Amino acid sequence: MIPVSKRLLANFINICCVLNILLRSVVKNLGVTSVFLVANTCILVSTQPAFAQxxxxxxxxxxxxxxxxxxxxxxxxxxxxxxxxxxxxxxxxxxxxxxxxxxxxxxxxxxxxxxxxxxxxxxxxxxxxxxxxxxxxxxxxxxxxxxxxxxxxxxxxxxxxxxxxxxxxxxxxxxxxxxxxxxxxxxxxxxxxxxxxxPAVGEEGYLVDEATTGTRTETPILDIPQSIEVVPEEVIEDQDADTLDDITRNVGGFNQFSSPNYQDFALRGFRLQEDSIIYNGLRGNPFDKFAPLKLNNVEQVDVLKGPASVLYGQLEPGGLVNIVTKKPQEDPFTEVKVAPGSQELAPGVFDQLELQLDSTGPLNESETLLYRLILAYEDSNSFRNFQELKYKSIYPSLTWRIGEATTLDFTAIFYDEDREGQRDRGIAAPGGDVSAVPIDFTTNEPGDIAKSEGSALQLDLEHEFSEDLELEAAARYAQSDYTNNYHEPRGFLDDGRTIKRQYRNQVLSDSSYTFNVNLIGNLETGPVAHKILLGADATRTTSEGSPNRFASPISEDGTVPPLDIFDPIYGQADVPEDYVFDSEFLFESEQFVYGVYAQDQIEFSPQWKGLVGVRYDSFDQEFTEFTTSGDLESEQEQSDSDLTLRGGIVYQPSDNLSFYTSYSEGFSPQDTSDQTPEQGGPFDPTTSEQIEAGVKAFWLEDRLSTTLAFYRITKQNILVADPEDPDRSIQLGETESKGIELSITGLITENWRVIANYAYNDARVTEDTNPDNVGELLPNAPKNSAGLWTRYDFPNSNFGVGGGLNYVAERETDISADENVNLPSYVKADLALFYTVEDLEVAVNVKNVFDEVYFVGGFGETGVFPGAPRTITVNAFYTF
The missing domain is CATH 2.60.40 (Immunoglobulin-like)
Incomplete structure (x- = not known):
C-alpha cells in the first residue's frame, strides 16, 4: 500500500476546495451536467503570510x-x-x-x-x-x-x-x-x-513536466493556463505506434475523423487536418495531407487544446498538434530496429516488415558539431483488399554549437511512399449498415495507386545575448508531390447495392516557405517578474494540380463500371484506356499569411501567475482554374486581417499544484473555392472563442501528473445554405463544443508507468438556416472516450509487461440525417511483452487482442473506415 503523505493529503484538500468553486461557477456557465461531487467543507493549506517577518x-x-x-x-x-x-x-x-x-x-x-x-x-x-x-x-x-x-x-x-x-x-x-x-x-x-x-535524478517514466508549445517559451506545464498533453517517445515505442493516428488514444478528446491513411482528426469535437499539425513549432506541414505522418524520427507529440491563433495564426478551434523531432546527442550510439509483423486477413505469415537505423554522436573532439541520422523502410500488406505499402525515409540532422551562447540546428526530411490499391475511401454501409460488407471490402481496383514523395529543410538558430535576453529564429522549406489514380465512390444506384464510381487521375504539388523569429526577455517591474515574448511569422504556400482528370459514370451505363458491393467484379475495364474523361482542368492556389504577436508571462508572486497575449494577422489567398489548353476559366481572391487575444491566470498554492482559468480566440479563412460571387462570397473568416478552467497537480513525490479541464468553445461565421437560393451560402452557422477532460501521466511506482485519459465532449450545431440541423452532433466527435496504457517492469528482472484499453463512444458521420451513418462504440485492447538483455531489447506487441470489429470514422454510406484487426509485431532493438 502506498502511504498517504501530508503533502498528498494537502493537495487533495486544496483540490476539493477550488473544485467546489469551479463546479459552482464554471460548470454552470459551461452548461455541462455535473459529474463530480465535491465536499463543501474543506480546509485550505496555509501559505506563508505576506505580513510575516x-x-x-x-x-x-x-x-x-x-x-x-x-x-x-x-x-x-x-x-x-x-x-x-x-x-x-x-x-x-x-x-x-x-x-x-x-x-x-x-x-x-x-x-x-x-x-x-x-x-x-x-x-x-x-x-x-x-x-x-x-x-x-x-x-x-x-x-x-x-x-x-x-x-x-x-x-x-x-x-x-x-x-x-x-x-x-x-x-x-x-x-x-x-x-x-x-x-x-x-x-x-x-x-x-x-x-x-x-543528488542524482530518477527515471520519470512517461512524465513530461514542461513544454514550449503552449507559450513558445520553456515553461512548466503547471504554469500554462491552458490544457496541453504530451506523448513522449517512451509511449510511442512501448505502444509500437507507427503514425499519428496510433497515439490519439493517449490524448483526451483527440480522435480519428476518417482513414488512418490521411492526416484527419477531431480534437474537442472540431475537425483538425494538416493545417493544424505543425512541425518543430513551425507552420507548413512537410507531409502531404493524404500521406500519414510517420513517427520514426519523433521525440514527442504536443497537443495544445483550444484556439491557439495568438501564437500560431489561422487554426481550427479544437487546437493544434506539434510534432517535435529527435535531435543529435552528445553520447554516441547506433540503434538498429527489425520489426516483422502479421495482420489478420492479410496474406502471408509475416506480411509486414519494418527496418530502421538511428545513429547519433559528435563529429569532432570538442563536441561542438553533433549529428543524427535516421533511416526507415517499410513493406507491408493490409487487411484491405489490394492494398500494399512501400515506404522509405531519411531524416538527417546536425547541431552546431557555434559558441557558448549560439546554437544552430539543421533538420531535414526526405520520404517516398507508394500505396497500391488506394486512395482509400473506406467500405460501403448501405442504409447505414456498417456490417453489410466485410472490412476487407474496397471500391478500388487492383491497379489503383496513391504515390507521395516530399522533403523539408529546416534551420533553427538560438542566441543568448544575456541571461535575460534570447533570440530564436527558424526557417523551413517544404515540398510534396502526390499522385492519385483511383476509383472514387459516388453514391448508390436505385437498387441500393450498386455503387457508381468515378475514376480520378490527379497530380498535386505543394510547396511552402515558413519563417519565424522570437525575442524572449526577462524583466522586473518592482516585485513583479515578466517573461516577454515578441514574435513574427510568415508562411507562403503554393499548390497546383496538373492535370485533374475525371472520368464519371454520369449514369448507370457510364464509362466507369459500377460495383455491386455484395458481388464485386473487378477488372471490368482497362484502366484508363477504356475511360472517357469528361472533365479536365488545371488549378493553382497561393496563400500568404503573416502575423506579429506579443505575450507577457507575469509572476506576481510564487503563488500567482498570469499570461496575456495579442496577435495581428493578415492573409492573402488566390485560387485560379485553367483549362488544359491554359485558358483562364475562373479566379477567386481574398484578403483579410484579424486581431486575436489570449489571457489566463494561474494560482499555485504549492510547488506541485495549480489552478487556472483562461480565455483564447482563434480564426481561420474560408476555403478559396467558396469565395466566388456566384456562391455569395467573398466571406469573412470563421472566428472562435474558448473559456477554460482546470486544475493541474503532481503526486507521489512529483512522479505522477494529473490535469482536469472544463471548457466551452464556440465557432462562428460558418457557411450554411442560403434558404432563398440553395446554390449560394451565407454566414449564419455556429457550432459549440463543451466538455470535461482528465489526463493522468507518470509513474505510480518506480517500475510502474501509466498514461490515461477520459473526455466528455458535447459538440453540436447551435445555429443553422436548416432547423433540422440545429442540435445535431458534429461529425466523428464521440461524446465519451477514454484511453489507458500501462507498463510494469518486474524488479530484478529483464522482463516487463504492458497493456491498454481504448474506448470510443458511438459517433455520427454527418449532421444531415440523409447522409448520416451511425458508427457503433467500441473497446479495443492491446498487449505488449518486453525483454531486455544487455544491448538487445525485444518487444512483442499484440494490437486489438480480441479482434474487435470497429470503425474509426467515416463520411457516409459510401465510405466508413474500419480499424485494423488483430495485429502482432515483434520489435527487436540492438544498440551499440
Missing part, C-alpha cells in the same frame, strides 16, 4: 556529498519556509518567499561547475521578498523533492549525470571531485540553515 539569509555554502551537492542557506530563522519549484530549459528554479539575502557587499551567490552534472548554482534576490536558488544541469534539467532535515528544510535534487549511473538499479555514485567552496559568510551562533540537497 522576512527571514534573513546571511551565508551560502556548497557541500559535496556522495550523491551530489548540498546547497545550504544560513539563516537565524527557526521556521521552515515553503518553496516553489519551476523549470526552464536545463535549469531548476527554487523560489523561497518571505526571504531576503543579506550577503557581504549585497551580492548574490554564483558557483560554476560545482559537481559532475551540475553546470551552475546561483542564489539571488528574485524580488524584494523572495530569494531564488537555481541549479542548472549540464545536459538536462535536475529534478527535486522536498524532505525533512535536522537543520531545517532540505530539497533533494537529482542531477542528470548522476542519474545515468543509477539506472536501472541505483548503485552508489562516485563522489564528485569538486572541493566545497568556502562559505560566503561565517555562521552566527544559533543560526539555523535552509539545506538544499543535490
Amino acid at each position: 522576512a527571514r534573513q539569509v546571511t551565508g551560502v555554502r556548497l557541500d559535496p556529498t556522495d550523491s551530489g551537492l548540498e546547497v545550504i542557506l544560513e539563516t537565524p530563522s527557526e521556521e521552515q519556509p515553503q518553496v516553489f519549484k519551476t523549470r526552464f530549459g536545463r535549469t531548476l528554479a527554487i523560489d523561497i518567499p518571505n526571504t531576503q539575502l543579506r550577503l557581504p557587499e549585497d551580492k548574490g551567490f554564483r558557483e560554476n561547475n560545482p559537481a559532475s552534472g551540475v553546470a551552475q548554482v546561483t542564489v539571488v534576490q528574485q524580488n524584494p521578498n523572495s530569494v531564488r536558488v537555481t541549479v542548472t544541469g549540464t545536459e538536462a534539467v535536475p529534478s527535486a523533492e522536498v524532505i525533512e532535515s535536522a537543520q531545517g528544510l532540505a530539497l533533494s535534487v537529482r542531477s542528470p549525470s548522476a542519474a545515468a549511473e543509477t539506472l536501472p538499479a541505483p548503485p552508489t555514485p562516485e563522489t564528485p571531485q569538486a572541493e566545497p567552496p568556502a562559505p560566503t559568510a561565517p555562521s552566527a551562533a544559533g543560526e539555523e540553515a535552509i539545506e538544499l540537497v543535490v
